[in-house]
Structures are given as C-alpha cells and as structure tokens.
Amino acid sequence: MIPEELRRPRAAPETEKRQFEDEALETLWEFQEQGRQATLEQLQSELQLQSEVKDGPSVLAMQTDGLVTISDGKVDFTEAGRLRARDITRRHRLAERLFADILALPEYEVDACRFEHAISPEVEEAICTFLGHPPTCPHNRPIPRGKCCRLYARKVTPLVASLADSQVGEEFKVVFLRTPMIDRLAGIGLVAGAEVRLIQKKPSYVLKVDETTIAVDEEVAKGIFVKKI
Numbered sequence: 001m002i003p004e005e006l007r008r009p010r011a012a013p014e015t016e017k018r019q020f021e022d023e024a025l026e027t028l029w030e031f032q033e034q035g036r037q038a039t040l041e042q043l044q045s046e047l048q049l050q051s052e053v054k055d056g057p058s059v060l061a062m063q064t065d066g067l068v069t070i071s072d073g074k075v076d077f078t079e080a081g082r083l084r085a086r087d088i089t090r091r092h093r094l095a096e097r098l099f100a101d102i103l104a105l106p107e108y109e110v111d112a113c114r115f116e117h118a119i120s121p122e123v124e125e126a127i128c129t130f131l132g133h134p135p136t137c138p139h140n141r142p143i144p145r146g147k148c149c150r151l152y153a154r155k156v157t158p159l160v161a162s163l164a165d166s167q168v169g170e171e172f173k174v175v176f177l178r179t180p181m182i183d184r185l186a187g188i189g190l191v192a193g194a195e196v197r198l199i200q201k202k203p204s205y206v207l208k209v210d211e212t213t214i215a216v217d218e219e220v221a222k223g224i225f226v227k228k229i
C-alpha cells in the first residue's frame with residue numbers, strides 16, 4: 001500500500017501560487033461579468049470559501065506581481081491580469097461543458113476547477129473544437145472566444161458529428177459511442193478508434209467496419225460519433 005501522503009502529494013509552492021492566482025482572477029472576472037466592482041474584502045472572502053489555499057499567496061501579492069491593482073480597497077485587473085483571467089475562465093467553462101455534456105460527470109464543477117489549471121492551449125483548443133465552439137457553459141455563462149472559434153466562424157464544419165449527420169460514402173474514425181448497443185458494436189470491432197465507412201442511410205444505416213457490414217437503426221447511428229478521415 002502506498003501511504004496516503006505519497007499518493008496525494010501537496011502541490012509545490014509555485015503551483016499553489018499559480019492556482020491561487022487563477023482562482024482569484026476567475027472570481028474577479030465573475031464579479032465584473034455581473035457588473036459588480038470587487039472590494040479586496042469581498043474577493044478575499046469569496047476565495048476563502050472556494051480555495052483550499054488559506055495562507056501563503058494573497059491578493060496583495062498579486063498586485064506586486066502586476067496582475068491586479070488595488071485602489072481605495074477596490075480590486076481591478078491590469079491588462080496582463082485581464083488576459084489571464086479571460087483564459088482561465090475560458091478553460092474552466094470549456095471543461096464544464098466537456099465534463100457535463102460528454103462525460104456526464106455529476107461533480108463536473110469540482111472536476112473543472114482542477115482541470116482548468118492543467119490544460120495547455122493546444123488541449124484547450126482541441127476541446128473547444130471537439131465541442132463545436134460552445135458559446136456558453138452549463139450555467140449559461142459566456143465562454144470567452146478563442147482563436148479556434150474565430151476560424152470556425154468562417155468554416156462551419158464540426159470536427160465530430162454523429163453518423164446520422166454524416167455523408168454516405170465517406171470514411172470515418174469512431175471518436176466515441178453513446179448508445180446502449182455499445183457491447184454489441186464492440187463485438188464487431190466498432191469501438192473508439194475504429195475506422196468505418198457509411199454505405200447507406202435509408203431505409204436503415206449500413207456501415208462497414210473492416211470486412212464486416214452491419215445495419216443499425218437511426219437511434220443507434222445518432223449515438224455513434226465520428227470524425228472524417
């Protein structure tokens with residue numbers, strides 16, 4: 001057995017500081033989004049509720065580091081702080097969408113809080129594209145747009161679509177399945193990563209997986225999500 005403290009190592013001070021800053025910036029972003037001005041007191045009390053970090057990093061230190069300004073007890077972003085707040089908010093809300101809609105995780109809010117610190121810009125963009133550049137999070141708050149979203153406005157092709165929305169004759173890679181038929185489909189090799197060709201859509205959906213041809217009804221086709229090869 002691995003001792004508990006080794007399995008869940010405490011974050012390094014640098015990581016802890018970054019995470020605190022991210023939380024603070026995100027909270028300040030939410031204040032401003034609601035048209036509220038945050039006082040240092042309000043921000044600190046919000047953070048104590050949300051953050052596990054109670055000592056060490058502070059909002060005052062963030063002023064020294066050039067992320068926020070504090071004047072008359074009111075906190076505002078610097079330009080650098082605003083950009084980082086926008087980024088972290090975007091990552092958090094994209095993660096919420098992914099966890100709530102695709103993975104159906106009941107604790108998606110908590111998971112999104114952990115995940116937001118860990119993803120690179122490449123992963124963030126891949127998630128956004130995968131989800132079809134969603135405009136809002138599950139709480140209906142706006143997801144700040146990324147570079148990928150601007151490209152998407154010109155070229156409307158979702159990266160992942162269900163077979164029911166795909167073209168006959170094309171070849172696809174299976175990305176994920178959301179159907180009670182998952183075991184039966186796996187039995188013929190139709191699993192995530194498999195390559196399929198869509199032969200026909202009417203009267204039923206006919207697919208070719210390797211040398212096997214199968215017919216499925218529309219409900220099942222709607223649950224097979226693919227990406228064009």
Ligand SMILES: [Zn+2]
Nearest residue numbers: 096137138139
């Ligand atoms: Zn949300």
Ligand SMILES: [Zn+2]
Nearest residue numbers: 128133148149
């Ligand atoms: Zn996007």
